[in-house]
Amino acid sequence: MALSATLQTRQNQSLVMTPQLMQSIRLLQLTHTELLQYIEQEVEKNPLLERAGADGSAGSDRQEGEAAPDAEDADWFRPELSENGREISDRLDASPEDVFPEDSGAAVPDAPELASQWKSMPGAGSNGADGYHDLDGYSARPPTxxxxxxxxxxxxxxxxxxxxxxxxxxxxxxxxxxxxxxxxxxxxxxxxxxxxxxxxxxxxxxxxxxxxxxxxxxxxxxxxxxxxxxxxxxxxxxxxxxxxxxxxxxxxxxxxxxxxxxxxxxxxxxxxxxxxxxxxxxDSAQVQTIVADVIVRPAAGDWSVELNPETLPRVLIDRTYFARISAGAGNSTVDRDYLNECMKNANWLSRSLDQRAKTILKVAGEIVLRQNEFLAHGVEFLRPLTLKSVADAIGMHESTVSRVTSNKYMATPRGIFELKFFFTASIASSSDGEDHSSEAVRHRIRQLIEAETPQKVLSDDAIVGLLKDDGVDIARRTVAKYREAMNIASSVQRRREKRALARAGG
Incomplete structure (x- = not known):
């Protein structure tokens, strides 16, 4: 049989991960702080993007002389906000040259000019009619x-x-x-x-x-x-x-x-x-305050689930500016390609942020639906839950749910919890009832040990028996594993300590 080179045409289907699709997936798992940093970078690179203020107006990045866009000329991703909502970045918009002109090599301004620059600092006009500002708000970094x-x-x-x-x-x-x-x-x-x-x-x-x-x-x-x-x-x-x-x-x-x-x-x-x-x-590491991405409130016998407006980014696409610059680009192919690429990226970012918010809300709503008893009665009623069960219920891939629940937090009447907290392993019931959440079982073990007396310290076998009476089918080694994970000593060590404390107290 002779060997020869031939050309063949073949059709096949494959999933292609475009750079924008990969970036959209990455946006899902970003924390609030990381997302703000990412948007700041995009705003700096893309002249068609601007931050939106709390009142829906454009941020402070607009160059002098640019016309403000009309409502129909702009694409918004802007949820309803409280009157006091403001971007941290908007309040930190003063450059070092504006505040400390002598550091930039510029001449020291006269008093009127200095007053004008001082008014541009964060919080200007918020400390009374005398024009003075609270310098205590600008605290120094603690020493390492x-x-x-x-x-x-x-x-x-x-x-x-x-x-x-x-x-x-x-x-x-x-x-x-x-x-x-x-x-x-x-x-x-x-x-x-x-x-x-x-x-x-x-x-x-x-x-x-x-x-x-x-x-x-x-x-x-x-x-x-x-x-x-x-x-x-x-x-x-x-x-x-x-x-x-x-x-x-x-x-x-x-x-x-x-x-x-x-x-x-x-x-x-x-x-x-x-x-x-x-x-x-x-510790020189910067401490980041946890800000809830989702807020859950009681509402007429049910639960209201909504996104926290303080964690939602707000961006504006300036289509008026795009039209004006495009008209001035003339026949320059390079300029037109650049502007079209900026518009495409801006539209993509707006849609991605919108989709991110909807995905978080959908996942959070399903979690609240599954963990209704926990919200109403406490951790003892936390149900076992897996990423796959939530993904199947809302029609998403399991990996998407995993990304959404990473480093996202939910504020509930029982406190602020990471979304991952609600996903726990299942422990079989000793009867025909529902399975138990591993977190609820750990909580029950902690309660049993805290109720011990010096005369009656529970061994791991005794805890297994009490849990089985409560309908939890659990092995002794699992009890020991949970106890050690909670930094609880063995029964022998607990007995020594409790008896010593009891005698000292007597």
Whole structure:
């Protein structure tokens, strides 16, 4: 049989992920803050896009002389907003050159000009007729751990050599405030004696807050106890045997510390108020406040589900500006292609934001429908729920529901919950009733343990029996897994602690 090259025509179907489709999918899983940042980037790149103000007007990005678009000339994605709703970005629109002209190399303006620039700052006109503004609203960034330590080093060491050693040791600080380094290696590198390293380290351990520059948890607690003048031989023995304390082995700790149960309980109370990670209070990570994407309210015996208007982005497509610039582009193919591409991207973003909001609302509505008993009566009535069951009910793909529920929050009369919270595994019923949610079972285990008495501490087997009486078919290893996940000690350790506390109280 001869081999030869031939041409064949073949038809087939395939799913093609266009860049815009991939971007639409990505928008679903963005948080509120991430979405605002993304829109800011799009507004900067696309001259046809603008942020919409809370009252529906264009944001502050419009260039001077541009005509405001009519309602019929603009595409809006703008839900109803309260009168006080404002974009954070609108309130932070002043540039450094406007506020601090001397920093940009410009001449210092006269008083009238300065007053005009001052009025452009966020919150202008909101502090009374006298024209003064509340500068307390512009607070400084809190210092980081290293900045806090560096400031103390400057005032604590007179010698340049000691400052150099202190700075080198400070380079080994971890976020919790501990240091881990080899004194001999540091001494060799800086060409000093190890005694000098130890001396500086001892001085660093006197810094505030107490416990910084410790090399272990025991040393961290010992430093804090010395500041309180409570580091006696008994407390030293307790701090040196933290492994026994973690196991709640009070029977072994009492002779080691030379105290009775009452004194041991008092010592434990002192240990509990210490800070095992003093550096964490200087965490430099920016804290993001949780803002609910969906709000659920009681409504005439049912539940009202609506999107939070504060988390909905508002963008405007300026079609009037597009028409004016297109007319001035003449026969330039490059300019026309650029404008058409900008219009296409703007239309896509508007539709994607609209679709994102509708998808979130649809998923949230189905969750509320499935978890009606939880909203009415509490976590004991949380039902098992899977992404697939919600996806099938609303006619979406399971992956879409997964993206929608990631990092999205729902405000309910029982608190703010991440949408993922409502999706829990199913635990079979010991009778013919409905299955139980794993979260509800964990809550029930916690309730049983909290109700224990020193004379009757429940073992995992006993908890299994009580849960079966409540209609929950669960294995002992599952109870142990849930208990450990909630950081609850074993029955033996709980019994030791409860009896010691009871005797101390008596």
């Amino acid at each position: 751990l290293r900045e806090h330590v560096n400031e103390q080093i400057i005032y604590s060491f007179q010698s340049v050599a000691d400052r150099l050693i202190a700075a080198d040791i400070a380079d080994h600080l971890d976020p919790a405030g501990y240091v881990s380094f080899d004194p001999a290696a540091v001494a060799e590198r800086l060409d000093v004696d190890i005694a000098a390293i130890e001396k500086v380290l001892h001085a660093l351990q006197e810094f505030e807050p107490a416990g910084l520059f410790a090399r272990s948890l025991s040393e961290c607690l010992a430093i804090q106890l010395r500041r309180r003048d409570r580091y006696d031989p008994a407390m030293r023995a307790l701090v040196d045997n933290l492994d026994l304390l973690a196991r709640r082995d009070f029977k072994t700790l009492k002779p080691l510390c030379g105290v009775d149960e009452a004194d041991l309980v008092d010592m434990l109370a002192e240990i509990r108020v210490l800070d095992p990670k003093p550096g964490n209070r200087f």
